[in-house]
Amino acid sequence: MLQCFVDDSGSDPQPDSVFVLAGYVMEEASWEDFADKWDAELDRRPAIPYCRMSAAEEGSGPFLGIDEPFRKMKVRDLANVVRQSCPTPLAIRMMWRDYAEVVKGNVDPRLDNPYAFLFFKILAMNLHLQKLGNQVTDFGFKPVNFVFDDQGPAGLKCLDWYGALKERVAEPERTVIANTPDFRDDRDVTPLQAADMLAWHIRRGHSFPNEDRAEVFGLLNPLGILVYTYEPEELHRVVEAWNTRLDPNTI
Numbered sequence: 479m480l481q482c483f484v485d486d487s488g489s490d491p492q493p494d495s496v497f498v499l500a501g502y503v504m505e506e507a508s509w510e511d512f513a514d515k516w517d518a519e520l521d522r523r524p525a526i527p528y529c530r531m532s533a534a535e536e537g538s539g540p541f542l543g544i545d546e547p548f549r550k551m552k553v554r555d556l557a558n559v560v561r562q563s564c565p566t567p568l569a570i571r572m573m574w575r576d577y578a579e580v581v582k583g584n585v586d587p588r589l590d591n592p593y594a595f596l597f598f599k600i601l602a603m604n605l606h607l608q609k610l611g612n613q614v615t616d617f618g619f620k621p622v623n624f625v626f627d628d629q630g631p632a633g634l635k636c637l638d639w640y641g642a643l644k645e646r647v648a649e650p651e652r653t654v655i656a657n658t659p660d661f662r663d664d665r666d667v668t669p670l671q672a673a674d675m676l677a678w679h680i681r682r683g684h685s686f687p688n689e690d691r692a693e694v695f696g697l698l699n700p701l702g703i704l705v706y707t708y709e710p711e712e713l714h715r716v717v718e719a720w721n722t723r724l725d726p727n728t729i
Contacts, residue, residue, distance in 0.1 A: 479506045480620050483669035484600055485627040486593070487531075487677035488685075493575045498681045499596035500569035501673035502560070503604060503622065509669055512563040516668040519556050524548050528665045529556055531678035553675070557697035560672050567699045568603050569680050570596045572708040580713040585720050593632045594639065595716065599706060600624070601643075605654045607704065619650035624659035627670050633661040672698075680705070 484501035491497075504512070520526055526540040533539035534549050541549050577592045584590075604622050611617035626633065637659065644655055664670035679695045 479623055480504070480604075481506050481509050481623045481625065481669070482600070482604055483509075483625045483667070483673045485664060485670050485673035485677050486596070486629075487674070487681040488574075491574045491578070493578070495574050496681055496684045497572050497574060497577070497592050497596065498569060498677045498684075499593070499600055500567070500677035500680055501600070502565035502567050502669065502676070503607065504563070504565035506623070508563060508565070512559065512565070512672075513668045515559045515562065516556065516672070519559055520668075522555070524552065526552065528668075529553070529671045529675065530664065531675050554694055554697070556672075557675060557694045560675075561697040561700045564700060565669075565672075566607060567676055567703040568600070568607070569676065569703060569705045570599045570603070570708065571680065571684070571705065572596060572713075576708065576710050576713055580710050581717055584717050588635060589639070589720055591632055591635070593629060594636065595708060595713070597626075597636050598639070598643070599708070601655050603704060603706060605651055608650070608654060619653045621656040622654055623657045624655075625667065625670065626659055626661050627664045627674070628661045637661075676703075 480503055482501060482503040484499055486497070486499050488495050488497045520529065524544050526544075528540055529552070530539060531553070533541045534553050537544065537546065537549060541552075544552070572592055572595060574592070581592070581595070582590060601624070608617060608619050612619075626636075629636070640655070640659060644652065647655070662670060664674055676698050679691055679698060682689065682691065683695070
């Protein structure tokens with residue numbers, strides 16, 4: 479079984495900002511080893527109950543009272559756990575400006591959410607990764623257990639869309655997305671904390687390109703990262719497809 483853990487960053491809809499969905503995919507047994515190492519690092523001084531990058535940057539939440547040099551050290555040491563385990567990273571980006579200009583108000587209200595576009599693309603990217611693997615070796619196609627950070631109502635809508643999608647696709651897509659996604663709290667699921675770290679650094683790199691965060695980002699994707707950016711042209715095509723091919727009664 480493969481598991482893919484995904485978190486988001488940049489949900490504040492500023493025109494020049496980017497919305498990111500990013501995470502890691504790896505075999506289930508390897509994630510168990512990762513979680514043990516991540517928990518051990520959390521327990522090292524200065525100990526924190528969980529890691530969230532916005533809190534690490536601000537010195538709030540689990541990082542409250544920890545001086546900035548030690549917060550940075552903690553983030554680096556946790557990122558090194560990712561480097562040791564070497565899961566496959568992937569990410570999707572969408573400019574809020576493009577969403578506002580192309581999508582907003584032009585699709586069914588139940589689908590009028592940037593998270594929906596990124597959610598479905600994460601599924602497609604996992605299929606793409608398995609196809610690439612089969613070009614090198616007889617990998618076959620494996621179901622992926624998708625775990626997303628809790629999104630409240632948006633997550634519940636995604637589950638409705640997912641059920642309709644799964645009934646429509648053929649193989650090998652149906653095998654890859656066979657398992658219904660789960661939405662969990664990143665405070666309780668350590669791989670989601672790693673996904674949060676990756677998504678945050680990608681979004682931060684866009685918003686503050688002059689910041690020097692190369693060391694940590696390099697630890698988060700030591701072998702490179704598959705990043706997909708939604709361009710306006712593709713958003714137009716997706717909007718058209720959703721408006722002409724989806725049955726409103728199935729979403």
